[in-house]
Amino acid sequence: MTADQIESIIREGLPCEHIEVTGDGRHWAAVVVSPAFEGMRSIARHQKVYATLGQRIHNDEVHALSMKTFTPAEWAARG
Structure with missing residues (x-):
């Protein structure tokens, strides 16, 4: 699995x-x-992202994924 594949999924x-x-x-x-x-x-945000990856997480295709999740307003406030 590549970064581009994970991003696409x-x-x-x-x-x-x-x-x-x-x-x-x-x-x-x-x-x-x-x-x-x-x-x-x-x-809940992390669970939503994990849900997009589905079985890939359980099948160990994606062994570990750390996340930072933001709403558009939160992202804009970060600059």
Whole structure:
């Protein structure tokens, strides 16, 4: 699995205004900005992203994924 593949899978399952995926082929980090996160707590946002990856998480295709998730307003406030 590549960063581009993970990014594409997340984009297919979640409307994203911005997404960055980096990693070493086994351990990944993602920054995901989505209006779908509005009104959600951090854990619910992460679960939403994990849901887009589905069985890839359970089958160990994506071994570890750390995330920073933001609404568009939160992302804009960060500058």
